[in-house]
Amino acid sequence: MTSTETRADRFVRELAELKIPDPAAGRAALWLRLGVALMAAGLVLGASAYFMSHGTRDPLVQRDALALALGGVSAAVVGSALFLRYSLTGFLRFWMARQSYDLTQLADRLLERDIRHELNGNDTASR
Amino acid sequence: MNPLLELREIRAAYDGITALHGVDLRVGAGQVVALLGPNGAGKTTTLRVAAGVHPAESGRLLLGGRDLTGADPRDLARAGVCLIPEGRGVFPNLSVRDNLLMMTFTGRSREQVEEVAFARFPILAKRATQTAGTLSGGEQQMLALARGLATDPAVLLLDELSMGLAPLIVAELYEQVAEIARQGVAVLVVEQFAAAVLDIADHAAVMVRGRIERHGRPDDGLRTELSALYLGSST
Numbered sequence A: 001m002t003s004t005e006t007r008a009d010r011f012v013r014e015l016a017e018l019k020i021p022d023p024a025a026g027r028a029a030l031w032l033r034l035g036v037a038l039m040a041a042g043l044v045l046g047a048s049a050y051f052m053s054h055g056t057r058d059p060l061v062q063r064d065a066l067a068l069a070l071g072g073v074s075a076a077v078v079g080s081a082l083f084l085r086y087s088l089t090g091f092l093r094f095w096m097a098r099q100s101y102d103l104t105q106l107a108d109r110l111l112e113r114d115i116r117h118e119l120n121g122n123d124t125a126s127r
Numbered sequence B: 001m002n003p004l005l006e007l008r009e010i011r012a013a014y015d016g017i018t019a020l021h022g023v024d025l026r027v028g029a030g031q032v033v034a035l036l037g038p039n040g041a042g043k044t045t046t047l048r049v050a051a052g053v054h055p056a057e058s059g060r061l062l063l064g065g066r067d068l069t070g071a072d073p074r075d076l077a078r079a080g081v082c083l084i085p086e087g088r089g090v091f092p093n094l095s096v097r098d099n100l101l102m103m104t105f106t107g108r109s110r111e112q113v114e115e116v117a118f119a120r121f122p123i124l125a126k127r128a129t130q131t132a133g134t135l136s137g138g139e140q141q142m143l144a145l146a147r148g149l150a151t152d153p154a155v156l157l158l159d160e161l162s163m164g165l166a167p168l169i170v171a172e173l174y175e176q177v178a179e180i181a182r183q184g185v186a187v188l189v190v191e192q193f194a195a196a197v198l199d200i201a202d203h204a205a206v207m208v209r210g211r212i213e214r215h216g217r218p219d220d221g222l223r224t225e226l227s228a229l230y231l232g233s234s235t
Helices: A007-017 A027-054 A059-126 B043-050 B073-079 B096-106 B110-120 B122-126 B137-149 B167-182 B194-200 B220-231
Strands: B005-014 B017-027 B032-036 B058-063 B081-084 B155-159 B186-191 B203-208 B211-216
Touching (some): B005 B043, B017 B032, B017 B211, B032 B043, B043 B081, B043 B155, B073 B081, B081 B137, B096 B110, B096 B137, B110 B122, B110 B137, B122 B137, B155 B167, B167 B186, B186 B194, B194 B220, B203 B220
Parallel strands (some): B155 B186
Antiparallel strands (some): B005 B058, B203 B211
């Protein structure tokens, strides 16, 4: 940074240097949906693997079913993690906003009560 | 030179209901632009889009000439875009000092943050240990501004600074805003009550039902038109 650089110049420079990913609007929702889809796919894969292995005596097919089931379990685990990550983020963000709003309301109420109390006290004193 | 903040043909919606119908706005370094209009005109949504908090359905958000449409608001905040929301956005249960401490996320030390805040608003130094929720409305707004300034913003977005405050306090706060702009910060102010902000604004835009109906220098013509808008006349 040079000493003659204004805040505006620095802003433009920093923006140019900033590694901003591609527009991410709606990406969280996409990951959330992917998580749900993977969870569902995992369950379907697990169930199909179960029926696949029960419908045959061929150990090779049963091993395929085993691999399929493991894939299903992995998909369900990854899906659950994605779902939890993106649903929890939304929930916590909302919870924090709610908390902040409640506290503001509470502070306003307390302040109002104090002022009213003070005014009542003054009224009584003046009588 | 490119404006520091530029909105081009921005459209935005809430659950399919369009709030902005192609908004164009430019704010240069050191400029104060007032975005005025009645309740529900889309002023706050415009600020939220400018801060990256609300996604635009179409149109472009340019900062320092770079297209940052859809960028993460955290990236924009780190770069120097600061939104001070309506309702001040201070933590009412924390002390003034702790509220300022929260701004050290920008990488500045507590001392640096306090130095900026207390130099601009000396009253906050006297109230340093007081809980923010027990400050007067004006002092809370000063704290909100001080928190914003602590991030060393290049673009400052202010939402309804005057809300619930006495005219004298509002005038004092806007004088500080003008001073901040003089240091090269681009300031976009959203206001429902125009009088105070028009005194310091370089440019004003009047927004009605999600559209900018008029913009220009805050002269008598604009003030008359604003009065007409608020009173429901069609002039």
